[in-house]
Amino acid sequence: MFCRMRPPVERISRRVLLGGFAAACTASFPRLLPAAERMSVALEGRAESLPLSPGRAPAAVWRLAGGAPVLRLPRGSSLDLTLANGLSIPTALSGRGLAMPMPLLGQQPLAPGSRATITAAGSRAGTGLLDLRLLADGAAAPVRPLPLIVDEAAAVTIDRDEVFLVEDFRLKPDGTAIAPGTDAKESELLYTVNGQIQPEIALRAQARVRLRLINGCHRAVIAIKIADLETVRVMAIDSQPAEPFLARNGAVVLPPGGRTDVVIDMPAAKAPLQMLLHDGTTARPLARLTPSNEPPLRAAPLPPPAPLPANGLPDKLDLRTAIRAELPLDGADWRLPAQFSAASPPAFQAKAGRVVVLALANKSAGTTVVHLHGQPFRLLDRLDDGWKPYWLDTLAVEAGQTQRIAFLTEQPGRFLMESMAANWAAPRLVRWYEIR
CATH class of the missing domain: 2.60.40.420 (Cupredoxins -  blue copper proteins)
Structure with a gap:
């Protein structure tokens, strides 16, 4: 019944790339909102500049902004999401991990320059994603999503809680970033982590870290491997707790829009841990987990973590009468x-x-x-x-x-x-x- 994980990322083919689900990730963000019965959250679709290539001007991109890099909520939150469309195209808000009206069904496209309030609820804990990309194929610029975290009602024993948003960009020779749904010939492919090229994330030795990996790429199925770290324990996938299992050799596979939470214990060794990305064609450096200068948090790693609190989904499905x-x-x-x-x-x-x-x-x-x-x-x-x-x-x-x-x-x-x-x-x- 358990997923059979795949070989290390250096040998992952396109076929193998699609065969499993697991994870690893990084980058600290503050808790944004206190617990409350009802909250108002301001969201905005807006243009911004993002440095993507040394020696060239920052690229013009579009972004769903929420006042901070991650929207973080307690489980059970009721929300009024006020969306302002500062883009030049109609938009529709999609939410993964948040209960809200369906775009194009219960939620009509929002015209440029308009504003609307959308009711939503964080009824289940997990890692999610909000974005405006549903109507953005072939637009003037690619759209960046907004990571979402709905916290568990019960405390989870970890030392660090990190988000690792992977995005892909296609740049023309003049440095212009192009949107998906367009011809990508003669464009340069770049991957970022939380908007940065190959960042370094300092982690304390023997710290237990919850890594929330989000594939924010437009179309790419990606595999991520933490080199020299075999104990990567998958805890949740696509906003839902999983029966914990080990990702073989730290290899992780995610479709676009997919999210996976894993737990790792940062080793006491002084060498950085290289994170690699494979998109079915080649492996490339993505980020590095580096030991901080602080002393180890504890003398030895903790025992394996307990499963995350259940989200209320059924343990069994009766397939006979389906x-x-x-x-x-x-x-x-x-x-x-x-x-x-x-x-x-x-x-x-x-x-x-x-x-x-x-x-x-x-x-x-x-x-x-x-x-x-x-x-x-x-x-x-x-x-x-x-x-x-x-x-x-x-x-x-x-x-x-x-x-x-x-x-x-x-x-x-x-x-x-x-x-x-x-x-x-x-x-x-x-x-x-x-x-x-």
């Missing part, structure tokens, strides 16, 4: 977000409280990434007789493959689905489904 449907990840039923209409037929319908099994069929010639809004799901084993020990909301499906997922329909409503090829120039496509 509603089953096949969902091709391409074809005429998928629409560009700008052409989406809620009057189109839903991909499937089900009553609340039922188990649904979807066969995600990728009949295209390349990897396709699918994101299911509103319903965390289990990835079923090939024989449909069990599932992996974690929940997901995003999955990369290889060319010519069919993956089956299962979930319990919780709340009635209309929910969005996204599909896109793992290719910079490929469009983002959408459909919707209904829980009655």
Whole structure:
């Protein structure tokens, strides 16, 4: 039932890159908001300059800003998100790890220069992501997302809590950053961590660190490896606690939009730990975890951590009585977000409280990434007789493959689905489904 992890990142092929889910990450951010029954949070889509290449002027990019690098909330928060659209295109706010109205369904696009208030709730703890990229393919600049943390109600025993947001940028020869959904020929590919090129993050020896890895890349499925650190313990994936397991040799695989929380104990050795990124073509340096000058926090590593507090998802799913449907990840039923209409037929319908099994069929010639809004799901084993020990909301499906997922329909409503090829120039496509 447990996920079989893959070889070290130096030998990861494109096929192997899509085979597992685990994690590692870094970069400190302060807690932003105190516990409260209801909170008001100001968000803004705005233009900014980001240094991406030495010797060239900072690149013009767009960003969803929330007043600090990470929006952090206590579990159970009720939110009024006031979004100001300072961009030159209509926007729609997408949220992973936050309960909120569906973009294009319960939430209509926001015109440039407009402002709207969106109600949301941090009903479950975990690492999430807010972004404005749904309508931004082919725009004048790429859009940067905003990391989100909803804290557990019960205390988690760690010494450091770090966010590690990985983003990709394509630069023209003149240094202009281009948006996805456009031709990437003759562009330079760069990866950043929290907006920086190859940062160094100082960690105290023998400190227990919760690393929240977020793949903020536009289309790329990535693998991350912490060199010389084999004990990387996966604790949560896509905002949901997992049955803890070890990522083999510290290797981590994430689809775009995917998030994974791991726990590591910083070794007492003085040598830095190199973090490498592999995107299916080559491995490259991404960041370094360096020992701080402070003395070790303790004499020996702590025992393995306890699982994170449960989020209320079911321990078991009854597959025998499940509603089953096949969902091709391409074809005429998928629409560009700008052409989406809620009057189109839903991909499937089900009553609340039922188990649904979807066969995600990728009949295209390349990897396709699918994101299911509103319903965390289990990835079923090939024989449909069990599932992996974690929940997901995003999955990369290889060319010519069919993956089956299962979930319990919780709340009635209309929910969005996204599909896109793992290719910079490929469009983002959408459909919707209904829980009655």
